[in-house]
Amino acid sequence: MIALRGVRKAFGRTVALDGLDLEVREGEFFCLLGPSGAGKTTTLKTVAGLERPDAGSVLLDGEDMAGVEPYDRGVAMCFESYALYPHRSVYDNLASPLRSPRHRLPAAEARDRIGAVAGLLGIGGLLDRPVDRLSNGQRQRVALGRVLVRPARAFLLDEPLSHLDARLRQRMRAELKAIGAVRRTTTLYVTHDAVEALALGDRVGVIRDGRIVQTGTREDVWHRPCDTEVARAFGRPRINLLPAAVTETGVRTDGGADLPVRAEAPAGTEVLVGVRPRDLTLHGEGHRLTGTVYVTEVLGRSVEVTVRLGGQRVSLVAPRADAARLRPDDPVGLSVRPENLLLFEADRPGRPGRRIGKSAR
Ligand SMILES: Nc1ncnc2c1ncn2[C@@H]1O[C@H](COP(=O)(O)OP(=O)(O)O)[C@@H](O)[C@H]1O
Ligand SMILES: [Mg+2]
Incomplete structure (x- = not known):
């Protein structure tokens, strides 16, 4: 379970999070939807421990994370700008999280896990290829793979499909949903795409100017939007x-x-x-x-x-x-x-x- 309570975070005079309250239930796939600049990435970084809130608290499984180092929080985050090792192979990139002392697995088990995740992401045929010879879409899938290979108490995914073309995005959406259903790992998934949020989220949270304006199921946000802006966000034509x-x-x-x-x-x-x-x-x-x-x-x-x-x-x-x-x-x-x-x-x-x-x- 992930909970943020009254989290505030400012960068100089820019208020990124303005008293944000959010709760992701155990095993839930929760989509945080909002336009660019709304505070989505800052929310994830705050959960991961990469940003420290000015006020409010972050709890993981009920435990207050104040003072807990990122490494010790047990969450796996996939960034918008994927930090990969460019000269190393796809396999090595996927294997590197499993080499950290915390997640080290027996070699055969690591190989199985990497194979399964790579297959799921459609990069099973690219395992020997250096990352700097991949397309943007392929790199994005490797970055996502690095998150999914390791056991974690929560996945934090920051617009992980944004660089894929429409067809691949649709396929990956279906696959992510399948992984979510199988793994049942609590997932906080950030997107600015309302279609994606409705397709993937068990529940959706709409974020605006650093606050959650509405949280609910697809039914809730579609049939009972809290205001005109949320109503406009879902459905095309509008x-x-x-x-x-x-x-x-x-x-x-x-x-x-x-x-x-x-x-x-x-x-x-x-x-x-x-x-x-x-x-x-x-x-x-x-x-x-x-x-x-x-x-x-x-x-x-x-x-x-x-x-x-x-x-x-x-x-x-x-x-x-x-x-x-x-x-x-x-x-x-x-x-x-x-x-x-x-x-x-x-x-x-x-x-x-x-x-x-x-x-x-
Ligand atoms: N490290 C930073 N320094 C200064 N301003 C930042 C920093 N990170 C985020 N911001 C600002 O905080 C606001 C929210 O940013 P962000 O969380 O990245 O939004 P989103 O991911 O929803 O696009 C934006 O106005 C952004 O410019
Ligand atoms: Mg962002």
């Missing part, structure tokens, strides 16, 4: 946020559509209604919005349609059969599937609107 006002029975959008969302706010309050692109349908029945086609883009079997709605643009994803004939400026009617609507306070500068309601499901 969630539509339509200006509306609270009424006695729900909300009315600026375009005049009445939507059945329960609001925790008095009638007349200006709000934003969140509608995911998949919850808008073309030419459907029900809660109607009318607009004109702005642009369409084919995405395989479906089409992303951007519609001008008053002064706004909204996105929806429609089956190709329904959207194929649409041309720019065509009038369209959109209906809203009411099940997944979200309601937020209006955004203010520097302060995303908090969620204040959702549809009754």
